[in-house]
Amino acid sequence: xxxxxxxxxxxxxxxxxxxxxxxxxxxxxxxxxxxxxxxxxxxxxxxxxxxxxxxxxxxxxxxxxxxxxxxxxxxxxxxxxxxxxxxxxxxxxxxxxxxxxxxxxxxxxxxxxxxxxxxxxxxxxxxxxxxxxxxxxxxxxxxxxxxxxxxxxxxxxxxxxxxxxxxxxxxxxxxxxxxxxxxxxxxxxxxxxxxxxxxxxxxxxxxxxxxxxxxxxxxxxxxxxxxxxxxxxxxxxxxxxxxxxxx
Amino acid sequence: xxxxxxxxxxxxxxxxxxxxxxxxxxxxxxxxxxxxxxxxxxxxxxxxxxxxxxxxxxxxxxxxxxxxxxxxxxxxxxxxxxxxxxxxxxxxxxxxxxxxxxxxxxxxxxxxxxxxxxxxxxxxxxxxxxxxxxxxxxxxxxxxxxxxxxxxxxxxxxxxxxxxxxxxxxxxxxxxxxxxxxxxxx
Numbered sequence: 344x345x346x347x348x349x350x351x352x353x354x355x356x357x358x359x360x361x362x363x364x365x366x367x368x369x370x371x372x373x374x375x376x377x378x379x380x381x382x383x384x385x386x387x388x389x390x391x392x393x394x395x396x397x398x399x400x401x402x403x404x405x406x407x408x409x410x411x412x413x414x415x416x417x418x419x420x421x422x423x424x425x426x427x428x429x430x431x432x433x434x435x436x437x438x439x440x441x442x443x444x445x446x447x448x449x450x451x452x453x454x455x456x457x458x459x460x461x462x463x464x465x466x467x468x469x470x471x472x473x474x475x476x477x478x479x480x481x482x483x484x485x486x487x488x489x490x491x492x493x494x495x496x497x498x499x500x501x502x503x504x505x506x507x508x509x510x511x512x513x514x515x516x517x518x519x520x521x522x523x524x525x526x527x528x529x530x531x532x533x534x535x536x537x538x539x540x541x542x543x544x545x546x547x548x549x550x551x552x553x554x555x556x557x558x559x560x561x562x563x564x565x566x567x568x569x570x571x572x573x574x575x576x577x578x579x580x581x582x583x584x585x586x587x588x589x590x
Numbered sequence: 591x592x593x594x595x596x597x598x599x600x601x602x603x604x605x606x607x608x609x610x611x612x613x614x615x616x617x618x619x620x621x622x623x624x625x626x627x628x629x630x631x632x633x634x635x636x637x638x639x640x641x642x643x644x645x646x647x648x649x650x651x652x653x654x655x656x657x658x659x660x661x662x663x664x665x666x667x668x669x670x671x672x673x674x675x676x677x678x679x680x681x682x683x684x685x686x687x688x689x690x691x692x693x694x695x696x697x698x699x700x701x702x703x704x705x706x707x708x709x710x711x712x713x714x715x716x717x718x719x720x721x722x723x724x725x726x727x728x729x730x731x732x733x734x735x736x737x738x739x740x741x742x743x744x745x746x747x748x749x750x751x752x753x754x755x756x757x758x759x760x761x762x763x764x765x766x767x768x769x770x771x772x773x774x775x776x
Contacts, residue, residue, distance in 0.1 A: 354768075354769045354772045354773060355765075355769065357714050357715075357717075357718050357772065358718055358765065358768060358769070358772075360711075360714075360715070361695075361698075361714075361715045361718040361719060361722075362733075362734075362736075362737035363737075364698035364699065364715065365630065365633070365634045365698065365734070365737045365738075366630065366737050366738055366739060368629075368630050368633055368698065369626070370625065370626045370629040370630075370643070370646075371639055371643060374625060374629065374643050374646065375621060375622060375625050377643075377647070378621050378625060378643075378646060378647050378650055379618060379621055381647055381650075381651070382617060382618075382621070382650055382651065382654050385651060385654060386614075386654065
């Protein structure tokens with residue numbers, strides 16, 4: 344009985360002793376120095392590696408920035424050169440004083456910035472065909488005065504460089520010809536030549552005439568009728584043509 | 591405790607400045623102040639001195655990597671213990687502490703005891719450690735952390751993410767369960 348009552352105390356004592364042993368454990372000798380040494384080595388490694396990486400990164404970034412700047416400058420000069428190289432004035436040698444080609448400013452009679460300047464001799468309609476020059480659109484609005492024409496938005500469009508019209512779609516005949524060229528045999532293609540076609544047409548005509556030519560009996564009847572009617576031989580008989588038409 | 595006192599040397603000592611000229615003073619100071627406690631915490635879990643030392647080293651390597659965050663940490667000791675605790679649990683999953691309970695228990699006992707008492711005490715401690723290992727996780731962790739006098743209940747609660755009353759309840763349940771299981775085994 345005393346053993347049973349003392350057992351919890353003994354168990355508690357065992358637990359406490361075990362926990363106390365854990366609590367009082369001393370670290371191995373030199374542990375702190377080893378840890379400090381490891382940390383120092385780690386730090387040294389970082390100081391060697393990280394700046395190298397940082398330097399490499401900086402070099403790469405600097406080179407990239409340099410290349411980007413050079414590209415921007417080159418692009419700027421290219422654009423600038425294109426603007427400068429384009430003629431400041433575009434001659435309209437074939438300008439006609441028609442209602443469609445006449446600038447708006449001329450209709451209004453008011454000077455319009457960007458409108459073609461007329462110099463030299465003018466013809467009866469007030470146009471000098473050789474000396475009409477259109478200012479470049481970029482320089483058209485340099486003046487402080489705003490456009491006062493009725494349709495100012497049309498002026499830059501009218502002075503814009505002309506562009507070739509987009510290719511028109513093929514017609515049905517062109518498409519058929521293309522299809523034929525791609526798919527037909529050489530013999531069929533040869534038949535497309537004009538000389539061959541003419542020869543072929545002549546043969547067909549000849550065949551037609553041979554086929555529809557009047558038979559000897561009909562010709563004899565014709566002769567008889569001619570004689571009866573008193574029609575000369577060189578004049579074609581109306582009945583003959585009628586018969587041919589019936590045939 | 592003497593070990594802690596010896597290692598709590600001021601950072602600005604000449605020897606230290608020569609030995610680790612590049613190491614940040616704050617980290618080196620933390621090593622000297624807390625490495626012993628962290629070692630004991632790690633040892634209570636991994637039950638292997640070499641592994642415990644590796645854990646402590648890993649803790650301070652992490653501190654070194656995150657030294658810029660140190661200024662924002664209010665309770666550095668609890669923070670360090672939490673790191674050591676988690677690293678120890680990670681390491682414990684890779685080793686088999688059950689296989690070294692006897693050896694570990696024998697190492698815990700003072701060598702001044704007579705051989706027969708040493709053997710009996712080692713067996714008893716091994717039994718207690720094995721039973722502690724079989725406790726529910728939270729109870730086991732609370733019991734082990736309360737073994738260290740340096741840690742207050744508030745700090746243990748902070749490490750375990752529990753309230754102080756929760757820690758006390760866990761501790762009570764852990765001791766009761768441990769006592770019952772040890773009594774059953776005897």
